[in-house]
Amino acid sequence: MNILIIDDEPNIRKTLSMCLESSGHRTKTVSCSKDAISELESEVFDLAFVDLRLGTESGLDLIPSIVSVSPWTKMVVITAFASVETAVEAMKLGASDYLAKPFKPDQVLLIAERVGKIRRMEQKIINLQNDIERLHPSVSYSSSNPSMQKALDLAAEVAGSEAVVMLRGPSGTGKTVLAKAIHSWSKRADKPLAVISCPSLSAELLESELFGHVKGAFTGALRDNPGRIASCEGGTLFLDEIGDLPLHVQPKLLRFLQDREYERVGDHKTRKADVRIIAATNADLEKAVRDGRFREDLYYRLNVIQIDLPPLSERPSDVEKIASDMLSFFGGQNHKMFKGFSEEAMKAMKEYLWPGNIRELRNVVERAAILCKSDTVDLCHLPDFIHVRSSAMRIGDPVSISEIEEQHIRRVLASTKVMQEASGILGIDQATLWRKRKQYGI
Incomplete structure (x- = not known):
């Protein structure tokens, strides 16, 4: 998981970080509310350890802000001044657990394991809901056709990597199904898979759907939208019919592919995300590049691994x-x-x-x-x-x-x-x- 540690004591931050990273988690540490919110706005965190006393600040006051900025982040309150009253108040505000100082590494890892199971279950439910909505028949990942079997074998081979994959083939050949298979075969399988159909949205809505927007960014933006990139942190984003991606959005996607950085519409704050990109097209992208409708640098950045699906x-x-x-x-x-x-x-x-x-x-x-x-x-x-x-x-x-x-x-x-x-x-x-x-x- 991606874990944020919020504590004003350097030793606690260091001890918690070493303990969690020894079990394979990624951690960021901050000492105050301002830095905590800044990190939460820049990255997606699965879990946050929140100290109830942050110098002159109260950790309880920080909890509602975390819920507002990052509602998917589970919170564990840590304090040396444990009491039933503060535990109840923290739970009411949105915390999911409570840990009294001094604590042992086993206690920390047990809580992290429990939160990890909850997060994986939430993500599986989201994926299952998406599958139920689509109601697709089961798919056989074998073929008697050499070209198709070659495509399936290559997909299975590259699934475990972090490489960008480009699926090419006529409409209806199963590019979306294969993209889901690549995600399910990858190390990101227990993280979300998001799908964006580039032709189905206007240029403005597509940019907002992809990168998110802040309240008031444009007419109708009544609330913040984190965007698909933030919502599938640690997972995979499938961009269907990438050839229809508007020109003004293309450099922003290129920047994300290169640096994993982006900004929401109407916001100047730079954010980071760990998301793998799979793209698909039935268009002649080489011709689109020659005609000036598709950026050459983006084409080469997307076309790292090309998989061609033959027509039926x-x-x-x-x-x-x-x-x-x-x-x-x-x-x-x-x-x-x-x-x-x-x-x-x-x-x-x-x-x-x-x-x-x-x-x-x-x-x-x-x-x-x-x-x-x-x-x-x-x-x-x-x-x-x-x-x-x-x-x-x-x-x-x-x-x-x-x-x-x-x-x-x-x-x-x-x-x-x-x-x-x-x-x-x-x-x-x-x-x-x-x-x-x-x-x-x-």
Whole structure:
């Protein structure tokens, strides 16, 4: 844990620090309330030992300030003037434990161990809540496709390091899932994992969400926001679609990657944080650098370890395993027991190009699990576009232009986020694209 020791006696500070660091904890020591608040505003601490007498100051008066500045920090009050009254008052103000001087190293380590268990449990609950909200099927971290297995092996190999990881691949290939796996395989697994989708927020909100803001920093900033970096101290921050990171935010992220320092919006105080960064993109970052939309120095700082995830169309051998796992998951959600897919259904799924990759496969299997009334998913339970034209079409194949057009529109729609982007790639206006979607039942 990261532990702050607040005591006006140098010997106590030194003794506590040596005791805690001998058990693997990190410590900072201060002698007064002002320095304590300054440290708490700069770093995230799991635990604070607070002396009740700090020279002419009262440690009891400091407790509400700690609660306000760093509500996640557990506090243990230490004093040579122990009494039931002060213990009760400290607990009411927000302290979680009480330690009377003189104390033994075993007492200190026991309290630290107890607080550590509480902090780990709190972080696990947060992670479990996030997982429940997303409700993703279980994921198999093996593949019969050499390119995909290479990506999985590399992810497992680098998980234990502190290196920045860049995940690259088309939309829907499982970059978010792999980022979570890297975090769970790392030494940071018992610390928080935060996810920010760069395209989902405006430039101003993205900066605030990432670095935090102080009350009054902008219209609507009614209270302090610590930001995702502070909230996942010791853990991992996953930046999805990093290619959409606004230009004015890029140098601030670069500084954090290099120095682990940042400032909240509207605040000049420099803060530090120990957070690992994993980024993902489906964009051509090299072209973005050439076009001046992405900083070259940030690109190289992010691209320390690059992991490429191939599209599902390049690994049809994985479709059966992924689809079967998803069918079991969605069967359980819908209180059904499935034997699996019929040969015809699985053949069609393997031959389909899956322009939307695993995300599209997930939607198709969930739909089938809902519609199927028997214990086997058949061809009729799959969307028409899969079994009407399941084989991979290429230019020159003996098919009509309308069939090629339909598949091309499907692939572009599956790989883009908004209609405007899709119509721009296709070279048609949005009204025409709407008509085409209606025509082909997309």
